[in-house]
Amino acid sequence: MYQIKILNKISPVGLERFESDRYTVGSEVAGEDGIVVRSAPLLDYEFPESLLAIARAGVGVNNIPIDRCSEAGVAVFSTPGANANAVKELVLCAMLMSSRDVDGSIQWVREQVKAGVEVSTVVEKGKSAFVGPELYRKTLGIIGLGAIGSLVANMAIALGMDVYGYDPYLSVNAALRLDRHVHVVQDIRELYKRADYITVHIHYTPQTKQMIDEKAIAAMKRGVRFINLARGEIVDDEAMIAALDSGWVAAYMTDFPNNALVQTPHVVAMSHLGASTPESEQNCAAMAVDELKDYLENGNIHNSVNLPEVVMERSGLMRLCVIHKNVPAMLANITALLSRDGINVENLSNKSKGDLAYTMVDLGAPLEQRVVDEVRQLANVIRVRAIL
Numbered sequence: 373m374y375q376i377k378i379l380n381k382i383s384p385v386g387l388e389r390f391e392s393d394r395y396t397v398g399s400e401v402a403g404e405d406g407i408v409v410r411s412a413p414l415l416d417y418e419f420p421e422s423l424l425a426i427a428r429a430g431v432g433v434n435n436i437p438i439d440r441c442s443e444a445g446v447a448v449f450s451t452p453g454a455n456a457n458a459v460k461e462l463v464l465c466a467m468l469m470s471s472r473d474v475d476g477s478i479q480w481v482r483e484q485v486k487a488g489v490e491v492s493t494v495v496e497k498g499k500s501a502f503v504g505p506e507l508y509r510k511t512l513g514i515i516g517l518g519a520i521g522s523l524v525a526n527m528a529i530a531l532g533m534d535v536y537g538y539d540p541y542l543s544v545n546a547a548l549r550l551d552r553h554v555h556v557v558q559d560i561r562e563l564y565k566r567a568d569y570i571t572v573h574i575h576y577t578p579q580t581k582q583m584i585d586e587k588a589i590a591a592m593k594r595g596v597r598f599i600n601l602a603r604g605e606i607v608d609d610e611a612m613i614a615a616l617d618s619g620w621v622a623a624y625m626t627d628f629p630n631n632a633l634v635q636t637p638h639v640v641a642m643s644h645l646g647a648s649t650p651e652s653e654q655n656c657a658a659m660a661v662d663e664l665k666d667y668l669e670n671g672n673i674h675n676s677v678n679l680p681e682v683v684m685e686r687s688g689l690m691r692l693c694v695i696h697k698n699v700p701a702m703l704a705n706i707t708a709l710l711s712r713d714g715i716n717v718e719n720l721s722n723k724s725k726g727d728l729a730y731t732m733v734d735l736g737a738p739l740e741q742r743v744v745d746e747v748r749q750l751a752n753v754i755r756v757r758a759i760l
């Protein structure tokens with residue numbers, strides 16, 4: 373039986389895919405082979421020896437210690453694109469709320485009622501405090517044109533906006549998804565100087581930490597409305613609060629609240645709601661569980677953030693899966709041990725990603741444990757599994 377630990381609330385649409393005769397699934401499971409997680413913090417989590425893989429039902433993996441996982445040969449999976457539409461729709465909401473003060477208006481209406489005023493008699497007089505511009509014919513700047521950014525770009529074009537996107541690592545697939553009217557700029561300052569609204573859709577990494585700092589904000593147009601449904605750490609809060617206080621930034625919409633931000637005027641802070649739709653939760657859960665199961669049962673790797681994409685039809689009588697360092701002669705060293713024992717290789721795949729590589733070999737006969745141990749003892753081998 374595989375032991376699967378569930379952290380966070382994961383949609384039953386995903387959990388039901390674990391067959392009860394092969395998987396024990398729950399939040400109290402110990403000695404886990406796999407973890408399914410959303411945003412629960414795992415940076416200080418002590419992994420058991422047994423842990424083979426973590427499946428993130430979502431996209432941002434900044435809650436997972438990727439380097440530590442790689443060193444221990446733990447595969448980390450994510451679910452690219454599975455929640456992109458949910459985030460795109462909340463970006464639309466955030467853009468509208470950053471324009472007209474919908475939040476202030478709703479609060480004002482409630483306050484009138486609380487104060488005993490018949491609100492219908494004061495609405496027409498009170499509404500002017502919450503006026504704001506339309507999105508139509510305004511300019512939107514999008515930082516990051518991946519799964520979410522490209523959907524936002526196309527939606528904004530459909531709304532009649534002029535759209536500028538910046539993504540120095542734009543993939544061919546993402547570029548092909550973009551409406552032809554989107555202006556892709558090479559220099560982010562081009563976007564800053566034009567945009568009335570800016571929305572950020574990039575991963576939080578050491579390189580993107582506080583990328584939106586005082587200098588970046590100063591390069592934006594006065595009165596810009598800034599939307600951050602990516603990660604709080606991408607924005608330097610102090611610089612943002614100062615810019616809101618001075619009026620340089622008209623509104624800051626964020627999915628990552630903290631007390632300082634919430635107490636600053638012109639901030640609308642939500643409770644990390646971007647992916648919180650049943651559709652998105654189901655998509656993410658189903659994809660994460662499928663990825664985890666195929667890895668545990670077949671060694672196949674789909675959508676891993678630390679290991680290469682390796683998917684092979686099963687053949688032969690046993691599959692040997694080896695995570696190793698991406699250094700010369702590993703394949704030769706592994707196959708030398710197999711041929712020495714007269715084991716025929718039915719099929720084989722060897723791919724790398726960064727410092728790691730993965731070799732998957734389908735064998736004509738089951739390996740003796742002694743040979744598996746010898747592969748494990750080869751220099752630069754991190755983890756070995758033999759799957760029947």
Ligand SMILES: NC(=O)C1=CN([C@@H]2O[C@H](COP(=O)(O)OP(=O)(O)OC[C@H]3O[C@@H](n4cnc5c(N)ncnc54)[C@H](O)[C@@H]3O)[C@@H](O)[C@H]2O)C=CC1
Nearest residue numbers: 432516517518519520539541573574575601602627646647
């Ligand atoms: N609020 C929420 O609930 C959610 C938030 N997110 C956040 O959104 C982020 C993006 O998600 P996806 O669009 O699905 O990821 P993605 O991987 O499809 O797209 C990210 C894009 O950013 C680009 N990029 C990387 N560094 C860049 C830089 N310095 N400047 C401009 N572009 C850069 C990449 O080339 C890529 O195209 C996630 O990492 C996560 O932090 C994602 C889902 C839900």
Ligand SMILES: O=C(O)CCC(=O)C(=O)O
Nearest residue numbers: 410411430431432647648
């Ligand atoms: O699971 C969630 O609700 C968070 C989604 C998210 O932030 C992500 O996928 O990066």
